[in-house]
Amino acid sequence: MKYKIGLIGLGNMASALIEGWVNCKRDSSDIIGFDIKQDRAKLIGERFGINIGSDIQETVGSELVILAVKPQDFTSIKVDIPKETTIVSIMAGIPIKKLEEVFPNNPIIRVMPNLLCGINKSFIPFTCNDKVDKTRKEMFILWFSDFGEVTEVKESLMNVMTAINGSGPGFVAYLIEAFSEASVFEGLPYEVALKLTLSIFEGTSAFLRKNNISPNSFRLNVTSPGGTTSRGIWALEKSGIKGTIYDMLRLSSERARELENS
Numbered sequence: 265m266k267y268k269i270g271l272i273g274l275g276n277m278a279s280a281l282i283e284g285w286v287n288c289k290r291d292s293s294d295i296i297g298f299d300i301k302q303d304r305a306k307l308i309g310e311r312f313g314i315n316i317g318s319d320i321q322e323t324v325g326s327e328l329v330i331l332a333v334k335p336q337d338f339t340s341i342k343v344d345i346p347k348e349t350t351i352v353s354i355m356a357g358i359p360i361k362k363l364e365e366v367f368p369n370n371p372i373i374r375v376m377p378n379l380l381c382g383i384n385k386s387f388i389p390f391t392c393n394d395k396v397d398k399t400r401k402e403m404f405i406l407w408f409s410d411f412g413e414v415t416e417v418k419e420s421l422m423n424v425m426t427a428i429n430g431s432g433p434g435f436v437a438y439l440i441e442a443f444s445e446a447s448v449f450e451g452l453p454y455e456v457a458l459k460l461t462l463s464i465f466e467g468t469s470a471f472l473r474k475n476n477i478s479p480n481s482f483r484l485n486v487t488s489p490g491g492t493t494s495r496g497i498w499a500l501e502k503s504g505i506k507g508t509i510y511d512m513l514r515l516s517s518e519r520a521r522e523l524e525n526s
C-alpha cells in the first residue's frame with residue numbers, strides 16, 4: 265500500500281496524533297491526510313510535512329485509515345475503503361456495529377485517545393471487530409504505542425473510556441483552573457499560581473507512578489495530625505467533592521451512551 269496511515273479529518277485530534285508521531289520520528293511521508301477544509305489541510309501539511317490528498321479517496325490506499333471527524337459528520341464521509349484496509353475510528357459514541365453498517369467488509373478498530381497524544385502521554389484503550397487479525401492488531405499497536413500505553417478493552421467499556429480518557433484532560437484542566445484561582449484568592453500572582461499548580465499536578469502524578477503507591481496512602485503520609493493538609497482535606501470532605509466527581513463521570517458516560525444510541 266502507498267501509505268501507512270491515512271487520516272480523514274484534520275482537526276484538533278488528528279493534529280495531536282500527527283504531532284505525537286512526528287515527535288517519535290515517524291516518517292511523515294508515510295502519512296496522508298484529507299480535510300474538507302482545504303486551507304486547514306494545507307496548514308497541517310506544511311506544519312508536519314505529511315502528504316495532503318486533494319480528494320478523500322487518496323487517503324484510503326493506506327494500511328490504517330483513521331476516521332477523525334466529529335461523530336455527527338460520520339455519515340458525511342463518502343468514500344470506498346478497500347477491504348484490506350483497517351479502519352480506525354477515534355469518534356466518540358460511534359459503536360463498531362454502526363461502523364460495520366457503512367463498512368461491512370473491513371477490519372475495524374475503535375479507539376478512545378485524547379489530546380495528550382500530541383505530547384505522547386495518552387492512554388490508548390481500543391476494541392476490535394472480528395476481522396482484525398493478529399498482524400493488523402500488531403500494526404495498530406506499533407503506531408499507537410507512540411502515544412502511550414495501548415490496552416484492549418471490551419466495547420461495553422468504551423463509553424466510560426470516552427468520559428475518563430476522552431474528556432479527562434478537560435476535567436483535570438478545570439481542577440487546575442480552580443486550584444490556580446484559589447491561589448490567586450490567597451494572594452499569589454496568577455502566573456506563579458498556575459506554575460505552582462501545574463508542578464503539583466505533574467509532580468504528584470509522577471511520584472505516585474514512580475513509587476507505585478495508592479493516592480490514599482500518599483495522602484495519609486502527608487497528612488500530619490492537626491496540620492495544614494488535614495485542615496484543607498476537611499473542607500474537601502465537607503463539600504462532598506468525591507460525590508461531585510462521581511456525578512461528573514456518570515453524566516459524561518451517559519452522554520457518550522446517548523451519542524451511541526442517537
Ligand SMILES: NC(=O)c1ccc[n+]([C@@H]2O[C@H](COP(=O)([O-])OP(=O)(O)OC[C@H]3O[C@@H](n4cnc5c(N)ncnc54)[C@H](OP(=O)(O)O)[C@@H]3O)[C@@H](O)[C@H]2O)c1
Nearest residue numbers: 273275276277299300332333334335337340341355356430
Ligand atoms: N478533541 C478531543 O479531545 C477528542 C478526544 C477523543 C476523541 N475525539 C474524537 O475525535 C474526533 C475529531 O474531534 P476533533 O476535536 O479533532 O474535531 P474537529 O477539530 O472538529 O476536527 C474534525 C475535522 O474534520 C473535518 N470534516 C468534517 N467532515 C468531514 C468529511 N466528511 N471529510 C473530511 N473532513 C471532514 C472538519 O471540518 P469542519 O470543521 O468544516 O466540519 C474538521 O476540520 C471526534 O469524533 C471526537 O469524538 C476527540
